[in-house]
Amino acid sequence: MTAAAPFAINGIASWGDMDANGHMANVAYLTKCVDARMGFFGEHGFPPAEFARRRIGPVVRRDTVEYFREIALMERISVTLACAGMAVDGSRFRLLNEVLRADGQVAARIVSEGGWLDLAARRLCAPPPELLAAMRDMPRSASFEEMPSSLRKAT
Numbered sequence: 810m811t812a813a814a815p816f817a818i819n820g821i822a823s824w825g826d827m828d829a830n831g832h833m834a835n836v837a838y839l840t841k842c843v844d845a846r847m848g849f850f851g852e853h854g855f856p857p858a859e860f861a862r863r864r865i866g867p868v869v870r871r872d873t874v875e876y877f878r879e880i881a882l883m884e885r886i887s888v889t890l891a892c893a894g895m896a897v898d899g900s901r902f903r904l905l906n907e908v909l910r911a912d913g914q915v916a917a918r919i920v921s922e923g924g925w926l927d928l929a930a931r932r933l934c935a936p937p938p939e940l941l942a943a944m945r946d947m948p949r950s951a952s953f954e955e956m957p958s959s960l961r962k963a964t
Contacts (some may be wrong), residue, residue, distance in 0.1 A: 813948035814847045815876060815889035815907070822880045833880040833916075839872060841874040842919050843905040847890040853943035869923040878916040885911040891950040893920060900924050900933060900959040904952045924959040933959045 826837035846867070847857065860866050880886060887909045894903030901945040927934040935958075936944065 813891075815891040815905075815948045815950070816845065816852075817887050817889045819885070819887050820844075822882060822884045822886055824882065825950050829880055831881070835874065838874060838917050838919060841886070841888045841908060842872075842890075842904075842921065845890040845906055846904065849890050849947060850940075850943060853946060855940055855943060864928040865934065865936065865940070866928055867923055868926040868927050868933075869921050871922045873920045875918045876916070877918070878910060878914050878957045880908070880910060880916050885914070890947070892944065892947040893950040893952055894922075894954045894956045895944060896956045896958045898935045898958050898960065899909055900935045901956045902944065903950075903956060905952075921936045935960060 820841070822833045822837070826833050826840075828834035828837075839963045850856070850860075889905075889907045889909065891905045892902065893905040895901065902922070904921045904923075906921070907915050908917040908919070910916050924933045925936045925940075926932070935941070
């Protein structure tokens with residue numbers, strides 16, 4: 810199966826994104842990735858207010874960041890989003906973000922693994938059907954793989 814083009818948002822590396830070395834700080838890369846994720850979900854029926862209404866939210870277990878090129882102040886960037894893995898029930902996911910410079914070079918690649926948190930019960934849960942459908946509509950990376958569920962089976 811051919812991977813679809815990833816979802817993307819565009820922006821700049823702003824003053825608040827910089828570190829003491831004059832390039833984009835590591836926490837700024839993660840923040841831009843969250844912006845891409847929330848942009849995707851918002852465009853697919855799950856803006857922040859809908860997550861709040863349903864008392865569910867994404868929770869990240871692990872972020873892995875690889876850096877390839879520097880990004881300077883006010884440099885134009887694009888942040889892509891693709892699904893690199895998901896459990897059949899949607900309870901677990903692996904997301905792939907790439908931060909691209911204006912010249913198209915990959916500045917960083919971020920892989921985030923997580924799941925869905927029921928904010929009332931404070932437990933992992935499967936997403937509601939509409940959110941699962943949005944996850945299934947997310948473009949998949951060439952490395953996509955099925956993941957095990959995060960839900961414990963009743964004994």
